[in-house]
Amino acid sequence: MTAGPQDWSAARAAPAAGTPPRSLLIRGARVLDPASGHDGIADVGIRDGVVSDIGASLPTDRFEQTIDGRGQWLMPGIVDLCARFREPGQTHKASFASETPAAQVGGITTVILPPDSQPAIDSPATLLRVQRIAAQVGGLDVRVLGALTKGLGGEALAELSALRSAGAVGASQALQPIRDMLVARRALEYAHGLGLTVHVFAQNAALAAGGCAHEGAVATRLGLASIPVAAEVSGIRFWISLVEDTGARIHFCRLSTARGAELVALARERGLPVTADVAAHQLFLTDTDVDGFNALCHVMPPLRSSEDRDALRQAVADGVIGAICSDHQPHEADAKINPFPMTEPGISALETLLPLSLALVHEGVLTALDAAARLSLGPARIAGLDAGTITVGAAADLTLIDPAREWVLRADHLRSAGRHTPFDGRSFRGCASTTLYRGEPVFVG
Template sequence: MSARRDWSPQQDTPPPAPPRSLLIRNARVLDPASGFDGIAHLGIRDGRIAELSQAEPRGEYEQTLDARNLWLLPGLVDLAARLREPGHTHKARFASEIPAAQAGGITSLVLPPDTQPVIDSPANLLRVLRLAGQTGGLKLRVLGALTQGLNGEALAELSALKAAGAIGFAQGLKPLRDLLVARRALEYARGLSLPVHVFAQDAALAAGGCAHEGPVATRLGLPPIPVAAEVAAIRAWISLVEDTGAPVHFCRLSTARGVELVQSAQRRQLPVTADVAAHQLWLCDRDIDGFNALCHVIPPLRSAEDRQALRQAVASGVIGAICSDHQPHEADAKINPFPLTEAGISGLETLLPLTLGLVQEGQLTPLAAAARLSLGPARIAGIEAGSLTPGAPADLCLLDPAPSWVLRPEHLLSAGRNTPFAGWTLQGRVRRTLLDGYPVYANAD
């Protein structure tokens, strides 16, 4: 019988070797797959969950962890994060961004196809996976490019991309030439049983704008992006879903009207899902006042009314996932006049605390928060994650919900310090992130 070693979340470093078995005792377990929310013990054997029980566990475990007063939830699944490698390594690398993801409790991450080179061929996809594998510690999933070079015209090698491991297809922020290309793409993707991830913004209506069309943009003299840009695009894609039956996932909703359209499609049982970036649930167009380039994002920060509609959609499940939309930048990318700065927020390490903020405000229950961060995005991505049921991979996040802390950009592990939440008081700290039962991140602060 193996000797039992005890270790606790207060240790400075994880155990020196991966245990074949681990028992996490007395945690508040949040399992969105079963709907369980209560104090329980979770056992791990050979990288998978062996048991979840409120009763005393069966058998011996090599190591135990007393997780009293901590929350245990599935590892987060982030549906959109740009890690900047390959092609933009002056901004960040896998070596900096994967530890940042681990610190945020993220165990699976979906990479959009707009790297350099674009992920429009099996060779480029496998290159990305190989580069990420050199760092390790994260399950990286990849969206293949919908069109060659993301040029919006000729379809990419979709079947070959699926065979190489693509979990879906997308255009990043690039538009398609016309709706005929969109329809053909949906027909092809449906035959492959993979979703198309759509950034819903009509390029002609957006017209190169950088801010929400409203009083703030007018006063600042910024080129606007109207709500109609999102609405028109969603309407067109839903019409194509009606014709083809192909699944579509709308990425980064930003408007109340967009939420209404998605909700209507779901009520008609169309295969339509949606996500929202965490920053859209806290910021609005007023935050760009003073030409705050840290709040320059695409889609733009909308009105306070749009923000409230997004929150309600997350609570109801119309929006099934919250993502980071992580886009790390070097400092110079944010110092030009607002329209000339690069859009995006460094969000891996704020995804979880911002979502916990919704719990603290009573917008979400802890179990619903766990669902939007793990099971919901896992189902959208079609991957094995987001569950604590026996047999599932032991990808876990152990969280202390109590401590409050002030976000200091210089303390972020990400190479991108471009966050508008600097100086905000956030609550909750990840204490352990486990990947296949092995601790890849530990924090006792």
Template sequence: MSLLIRGARVLDPASGFDGIAELGIRDGLIDHLGSGAPAGAYEETLDAAGLWLMPGLLDLAARLREPGQTHKASFRSEIPAAFASGVTGIVLPPDTSPAIDSPAIVNRIHRSAQAAGPLNVHVLGALTKGLAGEALSEMGALKQAGCVGLGNAYAPLANSLIARRALEYANGLGLTVHVFAQDPALSNGGCVHEGPVGTRLGLAPIPAAAEVAALRFWISLVEDTGASIHIGRLSTAKGAGLVDSAQRRGLPVTADVAVHQLFLTDEDVDGFNAQCHVIPPLRSAEDRDALRDAVRRGVIGAICSDHQPHEADAKTNPFPQTEPGISGLESLLPLALRFASETGMAPLDLAARLSSGPAAVIDADAGSLAAGRPADLLLVDSQARWRLQAAALRSAGRNTAFDGSEMHGRVVRTLIRGQTVFSA
């Protein structure tokens, strides 16, 4: 099968190309990108004038709830939602049930995902057995099974020696450790940001110091071991500053932010809004603005959805008993486009935060439109404006804090290896 896409504004963050061009696809691979006409004929020609063409989105944190929580969602429900959102690859955190701590679980996940659709599913292996935080997992076997990194999700480690040994072993295998930076003693079972809103509502707080203390700890271990870490879901201004400092010193530290943290603040929790119960918690407006600045400057190199679909009952209890998380796959791209519009961020830079930046974290063959690379890409109408309706989400999870909010941009077509997996 061959396809020529003509007249689109092509955004290729890997090469820095931003301009009107023609892109050709043959046998699942990109075989031409340029302003001139390619050699040879194509079976299909698509006029994409007025649209943006960019690499498919790679989402560094998306829980599709399989295995173990299929009452919330499944590969069969979430993969079509990903395709409709321009997402061609996701990274699955290790806190499935059972945890991803053996090659058998990795293989099971890949088989189930492939049966549901051609989404590129990348898997993080558990840093410790059963995510219990005590004994290190069989890291070498997990790498051989295809894990792209290691992490312990939200689960704490038993002590600092386990953390240091984990970094040493992971470094020896060339694997990046994905860190959720939150000191368990300081967070102390809290559910909201420590500030006036949480105090007024009488909710247990998670201070910004919980993130800052954890980051200082992990960065100090990077200094000692030379291991690479990726900080997932930054939420504070001071945390962004620590990552910035580490990068300026040449340390192998990268970071991402959940897209909802670029818009919502702890003020949105007012009224015990359970749709805004997320971990890490929504922080202050000052923290949000600092995160936005860090994304613009590239300190935070990736924007993710932190997709966590829930059944309706999970959000109907008193706030502390509700389950944290937002169904975020379908709002990732439109919120990112809205962010770029509001901040004046260049479209090419935004494309980098959604594709080539995440790809660099897990060393994936993604985020590039160069000849010879997989034709995983999307066409988007960047000028479209619409309102998100929770009831109309394709995801099985309708838990979103953005119900009724204006969205920027609509996906027109998504392709994986040259095959159309979604078309509007």
């Protein structure tokens, strides 16, 4: 462990070359398993890509390689519910080749891609194309949401049955609205019949009206078109009313408001099949960070008030919001240089998802076990994946964390092809020291 802040690039050693070990022992780590609630020191043995042993003082001579985990935390690999890799269609922004290492550095072992690539993922052919690209790069479990409507146009329903057969783990409109309420209802009925969860970005397009900032004093002073809290609230209410009618499973993506979190909590108390996530940056930044027309803080949904941020933190702590995601959106340099309303929303966030979540632990908002749940088990359950646990027989997708390592994030050292982050220069405590995918170290810092 280091005594003082260090540059993030120092924690980026490449994985050792050679044949991956068939067996591996992690000794003496604090094992965080949100599935069982286990939080304690243990040895974890891995054979042929799966967890084979969990116990105290496992014999080292039974394993080809040993990692000293003393003083570190071992949790299931992070499952990121929303990350854009920009391929196919926007490789000038990023690609699987550039973003996979960024995910590995961040302790992420599974990513869920929204369907708004170019072309949209509205057919089995496009979905299989994405899967082939991901397989060629390897080292990461890549899952895909199918488009809810053709071309994400919000009119004709996409081939949900065929998309499900091709491997889609859910359906979504990404950031695109469905303006026809009957189409929305038919889409939920169709998805429900297939057992697909519909991932919804709940924002009333008419109320949002092309805005780019939170409706408040900052947007008013800067003269920015604003998006009121009511845009999210009315969107959530609309979709909850359809859940009541259809019984379909809805996952609300990237909540940004206190009132939105309250509506989700009430729906869950009534037993409705509703879940939610939040982007990590929404738990730290507010609309005041937009001041000075800071395009690095142009995100969608927009950064809200400090009261909203604090309510979102509480909802994460209470489990109302069951997952924290990156909402990773890498951009080329030109995407952020225009006047604020003309810049493209989104930031590079794969490499800050874990450090920001650890900051919540250090601040006392979450326990270490809660953080593991929001980053692994919670999102895995939402996506219907057999992941997010450290148990014998489970895939050895694991993240070893040095919780005390102090470092400074430098945007120009990000592995992502995108270099846009509002956290440039921020000091962090804690990061991934080793990421294992199917028992193979794919990142060693």
